[in-house]
Amino acid sequence: MNGKTHSILSIFHLCWQTAIVLVIIFAGAAHAEDHTFVGFQEIAVPNGGEPPLHAGIWYPTLARPQETRLETFTQLVAPDGAIAGRALPLVVISHGGAGSFAGHYDTALALAHAGFIVAAVDHAGDTFDDQRQVLKLWRRPQQLNRLITFVLDDWRDHAHVDSRRIGAFGFSNGGFTVLVAAGGKPDLNLIDPYCRDHPTHDLCAALTKAGVSSVAALPVPPDAWLRDPRIKAIAIAAPAFGFTFSNGGLNDATVPVQLWRAADDHHQLNPWYDEAVRVALPHPPEMHVVAGAGHYDFLPPCGAVLAKHAPVICADPNGFDRAALHNLMNAQLINFFRTKLR
Structure with missing residues (x-):
């Protein structure tokens, strides 16, 4: 072997060793990312004149965690x-009707452990302690935009x-919110x-109970349904008002979508909600249908206090394993956002 050949082989060997070291370093970094701790802050977000x-x-964070109360x-x-x-x-979260920013804390924790920043907001006027603006659906995307x-x-x-x-995740009314933020234009006249x-369906029964005979008279602002171009991918679970997007309302929602449906959802019945959204999307979503799950199974498992005060959203009468669903769903959300937010 001459000197030139030996030099070439030495360089090749060095490059190969370097490549192996780099692979180990990057693999270790990716692995370590899943083992960081989670920091948490409560914040106040400016909301126009409100x-x-x-x-x-x-x-x-690398700071040591401690058990901390967040609502219940x-x-x-x-x-x-x-x-x-x-x-x-960044992934932003939009909660369901009469919920709160804490409503998907387990998903927020999972995403933060995986290296995401996660922000969730109380949708003023549609929270557990304030439902006065619940029918003004255009307020929610505006609030998400401000967040x-x-x-x-x-x-x-x-x-x-x-x-x-930037990605977004939403459940129920939050799913509707995220669809609008991604370019959806609902027709509330539907x-x-x-x-x-369908007068006995949940939405219609609730409107009747509230004394609302017609939604057509709602004063929808001309700029109500503005897309937020900063959002590059969305995940939605049991999106509310799905049928309002039927007439081409999702033609401009071209970002990647992960869509979750509870097979035993008796609050938002098929095919007027999840299926209506799936059909209206211009590109097929990554679809997940959860056998045996009900509408509220997309909320995290309840503790004793919440179960006592809100049995409707906490009960799993058929013995459905909500904790197992959340382990699966959170892992799928991490994979989806990692893939789509490169």
Whole structure:
């Protein structure tokens, strides 16, 4: 072997060793990402002329966590711990009707453990303690937009957010919210004929109980349904008002979509909700149909206090394993957003 050949082989051997080291380093970094702790902050988000919106942010941290109360839940977080990581993707969460920003805390924790920043907001006027604006559905996407703007511009750790990688997750009314933010344009005039045909369905029975004889008279602003182009991928579970998108209302919702349906959803019956959304989307979504699940199984398992005060959303009469669903769903959400928010 001459000197030149030996030099070439030495260089090749060095490059090969370097490549192996780099693979190990990157693999280790990806693995370590799933073992960071979670920091948590409660924040106030400016809301135009109204009081600030109450919201929460979960994010990776190296600070040691502690058990912390969040409404009726207990979460293992480091309150106000220093953020770890740079150029982190952001996922915003929109809760269901009469819910709160804490309503999907387990999903927020899972995503933050996986290296995401997660922000969720109380949708003022459609929370558990304030339903006065529940039919003004256009307020919710506006509030989600303000949450994103706050995290990107004014949050204390905004420099750690990658503004090019933003996703959104929503359940029920939150699914509707996220669809609008992704480009959906619902036709609320479809609610009245829907309720004439299905007066016993949950939505229609609730409207009747509230004394609302017609939704057509709602003063919908001309700029009600504005797309937020910063959102690059969405995941939705049991989206409310799905049928209002039937007439081409989702033609502009071209981002990747992960769609979850509970096979035994007796509150939002098939095919007027999830299936209506699936059909209206311009591109086929990543579809997940959960056998045996009911509408509220997309909420995390309840503790004793919540089960006592809200048995309707906590009961699983058929013995459905809600905890197992959330382990599966959270893993699928992490995989979806990692893949689509590259």
